[in-house]
Amino acid sequence: xxxxxxxxxxxxxxxxxxxxxxxxxxxxxxxxxxxxxxxxxxxxxxxxxxxxxxxxxxxxxxxxxxxxxxxxxxxxxxxxxxxxxxxxxxxxxxxxxxxxxxxxxxxxxxxxxxxxxxxxxxxxxxxxxxxxxxxxxxxxxxxxxxxxxxxxxxxxxxxxxxxxxxxxxxxxxxxxxxxxxxxxxxxxxxxxxxxxxxxxxxxxxxxxxxxxxxxxxxxxxxxxxxxxxxxxxxxxxxxxxxxxxxxxxxxxxxxxxxxxxxxxxxxxxxxxxxxxxxxxxxxxxxxxxxxxxxxxxxxxxxxxxxxxxxxxxxxxxxxxxxxxxxxxxxxxxxxxxxxxxxxxxxxxxxxxxxxxxxxxxxxxxxxxxxxxxxxxxxxxxxxxxxxxxxxxxxxxxxxxxxxxxxxxxxxxxxxxxxxxxxxxxxxxxxxxxxxxxxxxxxxx
Amino acid sequence: xxxxxxxxxxxxxxxxxxxxxxxxxxxxxxxxxxxxxxxxxxxxxxxxxxxxxxxxxxxxxxxxxxxxxxxxxxxxxxxxxxxxxxxxxxxxxxxxxxxxxxxxxxxxxxxxxxxxxxxxxxxxxxxxxxxxxxxxxxxxxxxxxxxxxxxxxxxxxxxxxxxxxxxxxxxxxxxxxxxxxxxxxxxxxxxxxxxxxxxxxxxxxxxxxxxxxxxxxxxxxxxxxxxxxxxxxxxxxxxxxxxxxxxxxxxxxxxxxxxxxxxxxxxxxxxxxxxxxxxxxxxxxxxxxxxxxxxxxxxxxxxxxxxxxxxxxxxxxxxxxxxxxxxxxxxxxxxxxxxxxxxxxxxxxxxxxxxxxxxxxxxxxxxxxxxxxxxxxxxxxxxxxxxxxxxxxxxxxxxxxxxxxxxxxxxxxxxxxxxxxxxxxxxxxxxxxxxxxxxxxxxx
Numbered sequence: 055x056x057x058x059x060x061x062x063x064x065x066x067x068x069x070x071x072x073x074x075x076x077x078x079x080x081x082x083x084x085x086x087x088x089x090x091x092x093x094x095x096x097x098x099x100x101x102x103x104x105x106x107x108x109x110x111x112x113x114x115x116x117x118x119x120x121x122x123x124x125x126x127x128x129x130x131x132x133x134x135x136x137x138x139x140x141x142x143x144x145x146x147x148x149x150x151x152x153x154x155x156x157x158x159x160x161x162x163x164x165x166x167x168x169x170x171x172x173x174x175x176x177x178x179x180x181x182x183x184x185x186x187x188x189x190x191x192x193x194x195x196x197x198x199x200x201x202x203x204x205x206x207x208x209x210x211x212x213x214x215x216x217x218x219x220x221x222x223x224x225x226x227x228x229x230x231x232x233x234x235x236x237x238x239x240x241x242x243x244x245x246x247x248x249x250x251x252x253x254x255x256x257x258x259x260x261x262x263x264x265x266x267x268x269x270x271x272x273x274x275x276x277x278x279x280x281x282x283x284x285x286x287x288x289x290x291x292x293x294x295x296x297x298x299x300x301x302x303x304x305x306x307x308x309x310x311x312x313x314x315x316x317x318x319x320x321x322x323x324x325x326x327x328x329x330x331x332x333x334x335x336x337x338x339x340x341x342x343x344x345x346x347x348x349x350x351x352x353x354x355x356x357x358x359x360x361x362x363x364x365x366x367x368x369x370x371x372x373x374x375x376x377x378x379x380x381x382x383x384x385x386x387x388x389x390x391x392x393x394x395x396x397x398x399x400x401x402x403x404x405x406x407x408x409x410x411x412x413x414x415x416x417x418x419x420x421x422x423x424x425x426x427x428x429x430x431x432x433x434x435x436x437x438x439x440x441x442x443x444x445x446x447x448x449x450x451x452x453x454x455x456x457x458x459x460x461x462x463x464x465x466x467x468x469x470x471x472x473x474x475x476x477x478x479x480x481x482x483x484x485x486x487x488x489x490x491x492x493x494x495x496x497x498x
Numbered sequence: 499x500x501x502x503x504x505x506x507x508x509x510x511x512x513x514x515x516x517x518x519x520x521x522x523x524x525x526x527x528x529x530x531x532x533x534x535x536x537x538x539x540x541x542x543x544x545x546x547x548x549x550x551x552x553x554x555x556x557x558x559x560x561x562x563x564x565x566x567x568x569x570x571x572x573x574x575x576x577x578x579x580x581x582x583x584x585x586x587x588x589x590x591x592x593x594x595x596x597x598x599x600x601x602x603x604x605x606x607x608x609x610x611x612x613x614x615x616x617x618x619x620x621x622x623x624x625x626x627x628x629x630x631x632x633x634x635x636x637x638x639x640x641x642x643x644x645x646x647x648x649x650x651x652x653x654x655x656x657x658x659x660x661x662x663x664x665x666x667x668x669x670x671x672x673x674x675x676x677x678x679x680x681x682x683x684x685x686x687x688x689x690x691x692x693x694x695x696x697x698x699x700x701x702x703x704x705x706x707x708x709x710x711x712x713x714x715x716x717x718x719x720x721x722x723x724x725x726x727x728x729x730x731x732x733x734x735x736x737x738x739x740x741x742x743x744x745x746x747x748x749x750x751x752x753x754x755x756x757x758x759x760x761x762x763x764x765x766x767x768x769x770x771x772x773x774x775x776x777x778x779x780x781x782x783x784x785x786x787x788x789x790x791x792x793x794x795x796x797x798x799x800x801x802x803x804x805x806x807x808x809x810x811x812x813x814x815x816x817x818x819x820x821x822x823x824x825x826x827x828x829x830x831x832x833x834x835x836x837x838x839x840x841x842x843x844x845x846x847x848x849x850x851x852x853x854x855x856x857x858x859x860x861x862x863x864x865x866x867x868x869x870x871x872x873x874x875x876x877x878x879x880x881x882x883x884x885x886x887x888x889x890x891x892x893x894x895x896x897x898x899x900x901x902x903x904x905x906x907x908x909x910x911x912x913x914x915x916x917x918x919x920x921x922x923x924x925x926x927x928x929x930x931x932x933x934x935x936x937x938x939x940x941x942x
Contacts, residue, residue, distance in 0.1 A: 142671075142677075143673060146677065173667060173668070173674070192660070194654075196654040196663075197667075197668030197670070200654075200746075201655075207645065210644075210645055210816070211637075212640075213636040213639065213817060214815075214818065215815065215816070216636070224617070233586075233621075367815065368812075371815045372658045372816070373655070373657060
């Protein structure tokens, strides 16, 4: 029986109007949706916002061993923002629904795997008779996905579940935010201001009464020496921080010299199942990840898994099912504090489930580390793949090391992402340097 | 040890800017806050937005038997919207905090009872050292109260908890809303459109493809015969329905000829404790309540309590503690569907806990019904009380029947609320007619 994979990429505008998104953001989302090809298995139906690039499909299927002819790709007609996102109108399109109905006529859908848990996917399931195959359909069908991807809701639910958080607050007014910022400054802490629903540190800013912090996991650091400066900052940035007064802003202690760790789970009817952990490297915003996180302090991992599991139990009670990722920091003294959650397939899920477990092998984490690097400038996807092969850097099944291109070529900035499979992080860094030099002019 | 009662009345602007509220709404909130006097016990500290009206205090304390001199009332200096609401700035006021600190210097706060679970109350507890006495402080301190009082969040959490709901959706765009409305119309259902965070049916509208429905629990009924009419309606009302694009709109099946029933619980560390049920009478918006609900279909009450309890279990996992009310409808065929929740002290709580259990007696529900009526036009609170006494209608402890004035005189519309304690609803209606005639000109 087929699974239905739906490339509805998470966007800042999950809870709003996708027409407001900038063009580069839309292009990135369209490229991200193609990550679903990694998950494709024989008999699957993969719904994508655009026809996937054949070079990418050939490359991925050669690695996964899933013949391209064994799964079906469906692309609905364009919607309100064109062809970059699988918006609700596209999943409701009668022509698309007709095609999908035909594709599943003789073989009921076994499981629905959306990138993002959205009501539009539940509606599709209801209309075509596979509602029960949509994980957490009752909850997700009533907008639950928004609650699972909100930084503000996260803080309430996590605090209420007994999960440790950086001190701070969820602010619905500038006055509240000023109080929280001033209170944290008074304790000698710098502060992170977070815009809800943003990704990869792109909606975060650090503010501090004193100079000297590097931005990590945030776009910039601002020095606010006194109350008047805090007030002026909020006057200027409140509309930004609240998405135009639509969502509360999160204001929390920023802990310098912390590591950004994520823990992923699958939330099932029976409870959470731990999947993997990894480290997000930011310079200043997310630009690499290491799976599994190397050399965590001994008490950190059990605490990450235990607290993450508690959070999952609450979300399971709320009705959520599916892929879940909790982000945390591990401070210089080994303390664990959770910073947000993402109830969806993340940019890490395919790395460890497919490149790790499937390609390298179920025991990948015993002897290998998977390091994904962003933004390698290349002429094209094919040129990058060929260059890697010619340099002897492409992934080698015998040695179980080498480089895998992870994602479609980004037409927004002319880069690709690649994953180095190596014995440890240091070895991966050596490979990264070689990879990044491939298209540089040869030194004289 | 004292309890701390905080009169922070719930408002539409819980999650926004209270300065946007209309004057009448502010006045109503100020009057509602005085309901806390019903709960006052010796040693309590009651924080109110304004000095309570002495006539009201004398009246209530004479009934509860709590001497006015045995509890303390504190009123913080005016805040951003003056003296009608206990806004966060007022609870943070240094002069008020100084007074409160003095009041609790030798006697630690045992329990904090806010009308509404707000982060500002948690902040107060943190600042003055009684954080642990604030119910659900971890959750509420991070904005959890907003989640417990949102009609949109309700639908996701309730559906995910296996609680039956009227068919419908949580809509973040006009396109979504149009689809949901058209889908329900196609099934022959009229539709309720709900504005998040509104109270008492004042944020609800009914739309229907055909004429003939009376508005119950909503302000009006609009006939939308076709898609174009639905679209035009949404174009006109979307900003209203979404509080200016700030919250999703709830769109759900409206079931005519249903009864509006509420079930109240206290959510404790150990689980939910059922408190009471009652019926909300709307003509067209909430104007009376009957406690307990008379003559429910036999299967309805167990189902209301069981499903409400499931919802409470989820909210307990999320970290909420305290007074909780779930609203439901019981349809003409006896079906139960839940329609919203309110995680706060409601306009029913004091009726059954104080007027019922305390004044009439713990067994009040065995032989009495409590019926509260709104909007009795009177010259003043004292005039109303005197007239009731003179007419022999005032509550009589011997017969355990009669009339109790419930709430401060509303300066917004010149009315009071009164509660008839009677043997059954029909007897209460007879008393109501007598009460409402008291200030009418004597017929010639």
